[in-house]
Amino acid sequence: MTINRRHFLSMTGATALVAVCSPQALATSARAQQPPKKAPSALKNLQKFARHKVRFLGYPINMNTPPEEFFAWRNELAAAGLNQFAFNNVGNPYTHSHIPFNCHPFERELIDRFGALYGFPSGNIWGFLSNSGTDSNLHGLYMGRTILHNRTGVLPKIYFTKEAHYSIQILRDVLQLEPVIVGTKPGGAMDTDDLERQLNIHRNHPALVVATIGTTFKGAIDPVDAIQEKLRNRDAYLHLDAALFGGFLPHTPFAGELQQQARDPLSGRMLNRYDSIAVSCHKFFGFPSPAGLFITTEANFDLFREPFSRIHDPEYIKQVPGTITCSRDAVKPAEFYFFSSDKALARQAADAKAILDNTAYLLKEMNNHYSFLRPVRANDHSNIVYFITPLKMVVNRYSLATMQLDIDGVPTPCAHIVVMPHAKKETLDQFLTDLRTTG
Numbered sequence: 001m002t003i004n005r006r007h008f009l010s011m012t013g014a015t016a017l018v019a020v021c022s023p024q025a026l027a028t029s030a031r032a033q034q035p036p037k038k039a040p041s042a043l044k045n046l047q048k049f050a051r052h053k054v055r056f057l058g059y060p061i062n063m064n065t066p067p068e069e070f071f072a073w074r075n076e077l078a079a080a081g082l083n084q085f086a087f088n089n090v091g092n093p094y095t096h097s098h099i100p101f102n103c104h105p106f107e108r109e110l111i112d113r114f115g116a117l118y119g120f121p122s123g124n125i126w127g128f129l130s131n132s133g134t135d136s137n138l139h140g141l142y143m144g145r146t147i148l149h150n151r152t153g154v155l156p157k158i159y160f161t162k163e164a165h166y167s168i169q170i171l172r173d174v175l176q177l178e179p180v181i182v183g184t185k186p187g188g189a190m191d192t193d194d195l196e197r198q199l200n201i202h203r204n205h206p207a208l209v210v211a212t213i214g215t216t217f218k219g220a221i222d223p224v225d226a227i228q229e230k231l232r233n234r235d236a237y238l239h240l241d242a243a244l245f246g247g248f249l250p251h252t253p254f255a256g257e258l259q260q261q262a263r264d265p266l267s268g269r270m271l272n273r274y275d276s277i278a279v280s281c282h283k284f285f286g287f288p289s290p291a292g293l294f295i296t297t298e299a300n301f302d303l304f305r306e307p308f309s310r311i312h313d314p315e316y317i318k319q320v321p322g323t324i325t326c327s328r329d330a331v332k333p334a335e336f337y338f339f340s341s342d343k344a345l346a347r348q349a350a351d352a353k354a355i356l357d358n359t360a361y362l363l364k365e366m367n368n369h370y371s372f373l374r375p376v377r378a379n380d381h382s383n384i385v386y387f388i389t390p391l392k393m394v395v396n397r398y399s400l401a402t403m404q405l406d407i408d409g410v411p412t413p414c415a416h417i418v419v420m421p422h423a424k425k426e427t428l429d430q431f432l433t434d435l436r437t438t439g
């Protein structure tokens with residue numbers, strides 16, 4: 001069947017859809033739109049990205065190419081059959097899977113290694129490699145919602161600040177949770193006095209709290225211990241969104257921010273500082289495609305498992321998966337496993353130091369030469385500097401993210417630079433030179 005535009009428009013929507021979606025029509029239109037000759041120029045277009053990647057300063061993605069050994073590891077995995085046919089990590093990586101074509105042992109080991117880095121008690125770690133930071137946040141919020149609802153019979157309210165990533169708003173909509181927007185301090189961190197006020201107002205609901213460790217635009221850090229203090233003796237679950245900072249803070253003098261346990265000075269007992277954590281793998285680590293770490297305690301997983309197994313009929317796959325999606329990528333966990341070795345962690349420590357040093361350098365230079373742009377680094381843990389938006393040419397050349405911020409009560413267009421491992425001093429110097437055109 002051939003179909004011209006007038007004929008198409010005269011059809012009803014449904015007939016048009018059937019006509020266009022028939023395999024023959026699809027094949028014809030795909031051939032018409034993408035003759036095979038076009039492929040080389042599309043490839044050329046891809047190649048230009050490799051030249052421009054060092055100038056990508058506005059978003060938290062590490063554009064460095066992983067070391068040679070990573071690609072050698074990929075080849076080893078391929079030689080063993082991974083990514084050559086349909087492997088699938090469906091299910092809980094910590095229990096036996098009836099579907100054997102998975103890389104659960106790699107997934108378990110990498111979660112255990114990162115869990116140890118975040119100070120989760122050994123033998124009390126559960127998690128998996130998700131699709132992204134957002135996906136890990138989804139699992140943290142779903143786990144918190146399920147545990148709190150099961151314990152109290154009441155749906156929790158979800159608490160977060162306006163500085164939290166926009167995915168939290170989407171997820172709270174998906175999970176049908178009523179939001180409580182908590183106020184912030186001038187630097188952008190959660191105001192725990194306001195949190196307490198709001199907890200008291202909503203005392204009849206359990207509290208699902210999202211603390212952001214490194215807010216997306218400003219790089220502010222919500223104070224975990226002060227938040228936990230306000231949650232004491234309440235039905236609460238605290239999830240950390242550490243999408244970017246979670247990658248590098250463990251290698252800095254500020255590693256304590258993300259430690260899952262702390263000793264109570266009064267009782268001497270170890271207490272949980274938070275319940276679960278989300279970290280993106282493509283941000284600080286430089287994993288070349290989106291993925292995320294989701295880590296919680298095994299004790300939390302057990303609390304979740306029981307009500308979840310009532311929702312999810314486990315008969316078909318012979319286990320309770322613990323994950324929302326059924327099929328899961330088996331290639332990425334085996335590949336990301338590479339990033340959990342001692343050698344990889346040493347490289348991450350060097351990158352962590354470099355990005356914080358380079359952020360301090362950028363701030364100093366901006367203060368020295370471009371103080372009229374009012375540069376701000378929210379705290380010394382942060383690899384983000386935000387400032388009044390420069391000329392469009394600079395914003396576009398470096399793909400700077402922009403946002404309207406309230407500065408001294410005045411709505412002001414701002415931009416930021418996220419100093420990732422690929423943002424070396426030479427690139428920052430070039431950026432500083434380009435800023436001169438805005439003077």
Ligand SMILES: Cc1ncc(COP(=O)(O)O)c(C=O)c1O
Nearest residue numbers: 132133134165214216241243280
């Ligand atoms: C604080 C925070 N949380 C979550 C996300 C989303 O992470 P992902 O892109 O891995 O889904 C981002 C992304 O920038 C972020 O900054």
